[in-house]
Amino acid sequence: MNPFLFGPESERLFGLYLPPKAGAEKRMGIVLCPPIHQEFLRSRWSLRQVSTQLTRAGLHVLRFDWYGFGDSGGEPTDGTPERWIEDIRLACKELKEISGVSTISLVGMRSGATLAAHAAASGLEIKDLVLLDPVVSGSDYLEGLRGLHRRRWEAFPYPRTSIREEQREEILGFMYNRAQVQAIGGLDLPATPPAVTGGIHWIRTQSAAPVAPPSGWIERVRLSDLQDAAGWDRLESIQEALVAGQIPPAVLNALGVKAV
């Protein structure tokens, strides 16, 4: 393990490089793109499990924190989708320099998957793009979060008021500024899938309202349905860590590497 900071001097990002297990090394690197805000907290443990499996299978892995999240500099309100897409570019560059690999694949979860798709669509050279329950519609995603937030405080034993002002809004423990809300609300999956040298893999957990790939994507993606439920839209799950369950083997399968 090698924890380090990277990116612009005044806006540092936290990264954790995980080298492949000795003797199993493959010449490929994986950048993990976590979700943002509340789902970022929920995803931590499962993405650790994913990265452990990937390094055992011989891959170079970089986990990183978006600007404004985790150990990175800044505050959550400082981030924008444009900034986070740039974070992915910086992370890929850093992983290439640390590991010496020239081939990178992206594994993204929820909004992280959507940002990964945009990074690939903006010209970043990617082998495989693995999307775990990607956010297809930014406005639906935001409304879902607002609904959970509302229900969470309606169920609370005491009446409490969260901030919803002209310039800022509080949703599930995080403050958003208005421009950020608008930008995230507009963060849809690209209309057409990005060009990648490998494949695009869509991994979907169980949900009462499963989200299908958009029409422009159906022909290009390999869809895998898992039996596990992530509970992204469930009030009961908002304070629970996402259990990795079938996610690590599904990611390995998508990347075409054998579990060790």
Add this chain to the structure above:
Amino acid sequence: MSAAILKGANEKPVIFGAEKHLIGMVGEPEAATLRPKAPVVILLNAGLLHRAGPYRMTVFLARRLNAAGYRTLRFDLSGIGDSEMRKGKLDDWQRAKIDIREAMDLMAKRTGAERFVLWGFCSGADYSHPQALTDSRIVGAVMMDAYGWRTLSYWIWSFFGRIFNSRKLRNFLARGLRKLIPKAAEEPVKGESYVREFPPKERVQSELQFLIKRGMSFLFLYTSGVPEYFNHAGQFWGMMPKLKQDKTLQVDYYGRTDHTYSLHEDRERLLERITNWMVDRFPA
């Protein structure tokens, strides 16, 4: 306060411990505001959460303390967050004890610090107590939703709280209804904290007396998020009748705050309270 410090400008990742398996972030104040003789604050995991804490609370707290002149180390205990599991057959308490000692040793080596304050939340608070008993370098502890025992007044508050709080009554009745007709309603919301086992309260009381006599300062902060064992402001003194509130032992109860301080307003109040307590107790 320096805006750059509050955005993490003086933070560095570290990997440490005899097995080089613990990962953390060291935070430094600016030279002009540094309190060189003040204790270093060690921030433990909030339960099983990553070192950034719930809604990044631990990051914000460390940066506030850095801006106020205190050095900090927030890190993941073995097996939590990014830290690997420690080798050998040790239980959680044994591992945490070695982890915290190695964290203090790291900061002592880096800064020459001889005194430490531990910040613990939930099980992190549980680990702080035995650590302080065996390491006199620890001069203060912030204990958030730490141990608690139900007293007579707890049961009285519990009964009347349910009767006179319409939301609690509604939730109570709804839970009963769900038990009667399991599929008639949504799944109940689970409790906010997981099961913890506390040592006997008489022992804890005498140990706290010992630690206070040794010169330690404590700040206990409870929320309404642990209703299974703590539910009103005076309960601490019912649990610990031999202790008295003074500068060395301060206890707050935030009766409308959830366990993880999910609202911005609550987090802000918390950060201010802890920072002010540090400045008051450890101004050097």
